[in-house]
Amino acid sequence: MTSRSVPLEWILDIEKPAFEGKGLARLDGRIVFVPRGVPGDRLRVRPTKIRSQYAEAIPIEVLRPSPDRVDPPCPYFGTCGGCSWQHVRYEAQLAYKRELVRELFVHLGGLTQLPEVAPPIGAERLFGYRNKLEFSFSPRRWLLPKEIATGEVLDRDFALGFHLPGRYDRVLHLERCWLAPEIGNRLLQAIGQYARSRGWSIYDPHKQAGYLRNLVLRFGLRTGQVLVNLVTHTDEPERMQEMADWLREHFPEVTTFVNNINTRPAQVARGEWERVYLGPGYIEEQIGPFRFRISANSFFQTNTEQAERLYELLRELGEFRPTDRLYDLYCGAGTIAIYLSPFVQEAIGIEEVPVAVQNAEENARLNGVQNVRFFCGDVRKVLSEALLSQYGKPDVVVTDPPRSGMHPDVVRLLRTMAPERILYVSCHPATQARDLKGLIDRYRIEVIQPVDMFPHTYHIETVVRLRRL
Numbered sequence: 001m002t003s004r005s006v007p008l009e010w011i012l013d014i015e016k017p018a019f020e021g022k023g024l025a026r027l028d029g030r031i032v033f034v035p036r037g038v039p040g041d042r043l044r045v046r047p048t049k050i051r052s053q054y055a056e057a058i059p060i061e062v063l064r065p066s067p068d069r070v071d072p073p074c075p076y077f078g079t080c081g082g083c084s085w086q087h088v089r090y091e092a093q094l095a096y097k098r099e100l101v102r103e104l105f106v107h108l109g110g111l112t113q114l115p116e117v118a119p120p121i122g123a124e125r126l127f128g129y130r131n132k133l134e135f136s137f138s139p140r141r142w143l144l145p146k147e148i149a150t151g152e153v154l155d156r157d158f159a160l161g162f163h164l165p166g167r168y169d170r171v172l173h174l175e176r177c178w179l180a181p182e183i184g185n186r187l188l189q190a191i192g193q194y195a196r197s198r199g200w201s202i203y204d205p206h207k208q209a210g211y212l213r214n215l216v217l218r219f220g221l222r223t224g225q226v227l228v229n230l231v232t233h234t235d236e237p238e239r240m241q242e243m244a245d246w247l248r249e250h251f252p253e254v255t256t257f258v259n260n261i262n263t264r265p266a267q268v269a270r271g272e273w274e275r276v277y278l279g280p281g282y283i284e285e286q287i288g289p290f291r292f293r294i295s296a297n298s299f300f301q302t303n304t305e306q307a308e309r310l311y312e313l314l315r316e317l318g319e320f321r322p323t324d325r326l327y328d329l330y331c332g333a334g335t336i337a338i339y340l341s342p343f344v345q346e347a348i349g350i351e352e353v354p355v356a357v358q359n360a361e362e363n364a365r366l367n368g369v370q371n372v373r374f375f376c377g378d379v380r381k382v383l384s385e386a387l388l389s390q391y392g393k394p395d396v397v398v399t400d401p402p403r404s405g406m407h408p409d410v411v412r413l414l415r416t417m418a419p420e421r422i423l424y425v426s427c428h429p430a431t432q433a434r435d436l437k438g439l440i441d442r443y444r445i446e447v448i449q450p451v452d453m454f455p456h457t458y459h460i461e462t463v464v465r466l467r468r469l
């Protein structure tokens with residue numbers, strides 16, 4: 001089909017949810033992906049990409065709304081890439097996530113003889129649930145269509161908010177994020193105004209120059225503690241000390257303020273070094289009977305309430321015995337190993353970020369847990385024959401890798417270690433399905449239980465229990 005024969009508009013019925021929160025429709029035997037398309041919708045759409053097997057299109061008008069549609073409360077919805085399903089009833093979001101997990105396991109993973117995917121464990125708190133927010137500064141503000149329409153003169157050289165999906169250099173300026181707790185939104189506004197009032201420059205990725213890069217906020221939702229982390233391109237101690245004094249005066253809720261300095265071009269909200277200007281440099285959060293210390297750069301589940309449900313689920317599914325040796329792979333700040341420590345003889349955690357391992361060791365000490373041990377490094381290297389012969393093979397493994405999943409060497413190591421049970425926790429079921437494929441000739445998949453850590457987004461956490469054949 002040539003571009004001249006492309007129709008400007010199509011009318012489509014959305015049949016089912018597709019990946020990344022899109023809706024799937026069919027037209028003349030071709031699959032069409034439509035962002036914000038909800039199953040049951042009839043939409044007028046404009047095609048943006050046409051390939052032989054599939055096409056992409058953006059909605060222009062809802063001709064007949066799906067019964068699953070609701071009004072999204074957030075005015076940035078549709079432009080901001082953070083939430084894709086605020087316009088979908090929560091029960092329907094859960095049903096879509098369940099369907100997508102099944103689809104990924106069966107079609108993408110090619111996995112057969114699967115148990116039914118259990119209904120996802122839903123969240124009670126649907127807004128304000130995030131205990132971590134990562135905002136970006138940008139000298140190029142992306143305006144909402146309605147901001148352009150007002151004709152008001154807006155400052156386009158300053159934005160503090162979220163990157164537009166797929167645009168590393170454009171940021172949507174936010175006054176508020178609906179997933180943030182109230183203190184997070186007050187800090188977002190005030191810190192943006194503070195930086196502007198002082199005329200601090202913003203890092204420009206094209207020029208690789210400028211000062212401000214990211215604002216990262218972390219909250220102990222159950223302890224009331226708040227961490228502010230400003231990520232900058234250069235190290236300016238005087239400025240930061242001044243800001244610490246300002247925070248102390250205006251935000252007594254802030255219990256610690258740190259500055260990460262990232263001099264590299266990579267757009268990551270993590271510095272090569274960190275300075276602490278206020279408080280201890282970490283916050284604490286409570287999960288079950290345990291209190292966890294979290295630094296700016298340690299991984300911690302972003303939804304505290306659902307993390308507790310997830311860890312409780314692991315306890316139930318693990319069928320732990322007091323004689324068990326547990327390995328917690330990709331353990332972050334040691335939370336899973338510590339949470340499960342009362343139910344096993346000993347636990348070994350492996351994690352590659354040094355400050356997270358430091359947190360894990362402190363967390364064990366703080367909670368009086370003596371049967372856990374942590375190792376720092378890439379799981380692929382640390383999980384060696386030497387480690388196994390020194391500390392013994394595991395009876396149970398909990399593995400919770402990043403979105404990229406496990407390295408094939410780690411899958412091979414799991415096969416040779418052959419623990420009786422594996423609990424595979426994943427925030428990306430596509431890579432989980434791929435990794436499971438490397439295990440199913442030795443293991444039976446017994447349980448597939450999604451947990452919704454991220455209401456209004458298309459993301460889903462999935463726990464799979466495997467038992468050795």
Ligand SMILES: C[S@@+](CC[C@H](N)C(=O)[O-])C[C@H]1O[C@@H](n2cnc3c(N)ncnc32)[C@H](O)[C@@H]1O
Nearest residue numbers: 299301330331332351352353378379400401402
């Ligand atoms: C999804 S988080 C899991 C954290 C932890 N289980 C929890 O519930 O808080 C994945 C963790 O794996 C770590 N990580 C990523 N790649 C790694 C690797 N190759 N070896 C060891 N740790 C890794 C990350 O730093 C992160 O802490």
